[in-house]
Amino acid sequence: MYAKAREVALEARQSQVLKGLGELALLSLLQERAHYGLEILERLRGEAGVDLAAGTIYPMLYRLEKSDRVRSEWRIDDPGARPRKYYALTGEGRRDLKTQLGEWRRLASVLGRFLDREMKR
């Protein structure tokens, strides 16, 4: 019972931290190359520990595309395969990533120093 409550509390805390970071991780991923939705989900989960639902990532991509930060195109990777919709970062997306990354680094640095203050005493 106690372990379950702790798990729920931990999930809620992680969910709060994930707010906003999902978009940053997604933009960073698309900076490498174009990705399709399922590939984005799996890489974010496996490499960034950002465990988003499929029902979250596609509306997020839709929003980013509407704001001209990503562009999409349908591609057929192999003959006979189903088409996949690939997303790539635009110039606007690169500028936004740079801004978000700067904000994240500044916040992480300040917060890290604050949280470590007890250990230094």
Add this chain to the structure above:
Amino acid sequence: MNSDPAEIEEWLRRLKSALASMSSPERDNILEETRSHLLERLVAGDTPSDALAGFGSPEDYAQCFVDEMRMEGALRSKDTGALLHVVTSQINRDFAATPAGIGIAILGVFSFAAVGMLIAKILDPVRAGVWRYPHGGFTIGVVNPADATELLGFWLYPLCVGLLALSWLGGRTLLLWAVRRIARNHGATLRRR
């Protein structure tokens, strides 16, 4: 397409229906991408229920796109009707929409009062106005002027027009603020798998 499992086909049919307010190319794009994702999950060994679990109900999933489309359209066009539609549709779902809705309602009451007074002053310029009684107290409206003094005279016209203009400007500013906040909150709302 007909080889897709019935559960997924039924889910996609409900999704299509829930996306009815979107343009046909956008709707087809979303449907095709969702279908592609689901079928890849099936090929990878998921059951239809497992593959669908990450999307939630088709109606809730569709609502994310519809909300996004409306917010983006409203912010781009800055059309008052579209902005108002976003705020009213989010009034019980977003904390920025609630105070904005109350503010808009108050400004709406001021506007109706100003229009009402303007019409009254045009139709009955003698009795319509802001009246002060000899024993104290004020009345705004159409009254019997026998025992009261009218304070504004024809200044009531510019005052009402000014109130209308301020309500309009204040209302639009409030709407734009609310829709920008709603859009920002909407973007930050992530669901975990």
